[in-house]
Amino acid sequence: xxxxxxxxxxxxxxxxxxxxxxxxxxxxxxxxxxxxxxxxxxxxxxxxxxxxxxxxxxxxxxxxxxxxxxxxxxxxxxxxxxxxxxxxxxxxxxxxxxxxxxxxxxxxxxxxxxxxxxxxxxxxxxxxxxxxxxxxxxxxxxxxxxxxxxxxxxxxxxxxxxxxxxxxxxxxxxxxxxxxxxxxxxxxxxxxxxxxxxxxxxxxxxxxxxxxxxxxxxxxxxxxxxxxxxxxxxxxxxxxxxxxxxxxxxxxxxxxxxxxxxxxxxxxxxxxxxxxxxxxxxxxxxxxxxxxxxxxxxxxx
DNA sequence: GAAATTTGACCGAC
DNA sequence: GTCGGTCAAATTTC
Numbered sequence: 071x072x073x074x075x076x077x078x079x080x081x082x083x084x085x086x087x088x089x090x091x092x093x094x095x096x097x098x099x100x101x102x103x104x105x106x107x108x109x110x111x112x113x114x115x116x117x118x119x120x121x122x123x124x125x126x127x128x129x130x131x132x133x134x135x136x137x138x139x140x141x142x143x144x145x146x147x148x149x150x151x152x153x154x155x156x157x158x159x160x161x162x163x164x165x166x167x168x169x170x171x172x173x174x175x176x177x178x179x180x181x182x183x184x185x186x187x188x189x190x191x192x193x194x195x196x197x198x199x200x201x202x203x204x205x206x207x208x209x210x211x212x213x214x215x216x217x218x219x220x221x222x223x224x225x226x227x228x229x230x231x232x233x234x235x236x237x238x239x240x241x242x243x244x245x246x247x248x249x250x251x252x253x254x255x256x257x258x259x260x261x262x263x264x265x266x267x268x269x270x271x272x273x274x275x276x277x278x279x280x281x282x283x284x285x286x287x288x289x290x291x292x293x294x295x296x297x298x299x300x301x302x303x304x305x306x307x308x309x310x311x312x313x314x315x316x317x318x319x320x321x322x323x324x325x326x327x328x329x330x331x332x333x334x335x336x337x338x339x340x341x342x343x344x345x346x347x348x349x350x351x352x353x354x355x356x357x358x359x360x361x362x363x364x365x366x367x368x369x370x371x
Numbered sequence: 372g373a374a375a376t377t378t379g380a381c382c383g384a385c
Numbered sequence: 386g387t388c389g390g391t392c393a394a395a396t397t398t399c
Contacts, residue, residue: 196376198391211390215374227390 192246194226206232214248222248 194212214222231237
């Protein structure tokens with residue numbers, strides 16, 4: 071397949087070039103006061119390019135120096151394409167409890183038009199945050215709010231991808247045994263995830279899934295693992311209203327969910343230093359229930 | 372006051 | 386000894 075590999079390389083190169091151009095376009099659009107619709111369109115384009123690169127990557131078509139494909143130093147950003155506990159990242163899962171089902175999912179923040187589908191009624195409580203060796207961003211640890219009241223053992227770990235500010239690794243451990251597990255919204259999302267190739271969100275966007283076999287994932291999901299939920303990062307004071315125009319977030323009064331006034335900044339555009347640092351700061355301090363793109367998921371154990 | 376997050380400390384696996 | 390995961394006291398928010 072040497073002939074094909076050359077073409078694949080060319081394709082990967084083209085995709086990487088497209089991505090760079092889109093980012094540059096985003097930066098320029100950010101500098102000029104363009105209509106929101108144009109920005110959102112550009113954002114969609116950026117997301118599309120990112121997905122294309124990621125799909126290509128899943129076939130081993132590594133894009134040369136692709137900024138969105140985990141090339142900026144984080145050793146964990148390729149995690150979605152490797153089994154947990156396998157090669158990449160390795161020790162990140164080394165302490166996983168034996169016998170505890172685990173689902174790992176890589177999700178991308180894209181647009182924020184409709185938050186409703188994400189409100190699956192599951193509530194999480196953050197119980198820790200840890201800097202991970204070699205990772206660019208800290209990992210946040212959540213457990214079910216009803217852990218003590220109902221003995222629910224479900225937990226999840228959330229870590230931002232070092233290569234793509236809008237990409238997150240979410241690892242679920244254990245199944246919800248609390249009453250919220252029977253929430254209708256949770257069931258709906260679970261069904262979506264059980265059929266990753268057919269999933270669509272309410273905005274009509276396709277929910278991505280890895281081309282890799284999802285047998286284990288589906289098995290784990292059917293065993294009672296919960297789908298994506300809004301995070302419960304702390305709505306740190308000062309982050310609720312202004313992100314310097316680059317990341318216009320608006321926290322809800324409850325502090326448990328938030329929404330954006332514009333989807334532009336959440337589309338992978340304008341990866342300038344200010345934007346990056348604000349995103350980093352934001353991730354550390356706030357929630358991130360945008361509209362999710364289900365990049366990949368798989369299960370182990 | 373209740374419920375949440377933050378963060379340093381502790382524990383177990385490697 | 387190192388590192389990831391969890392605990393729990395302190396702090397913050399509503």
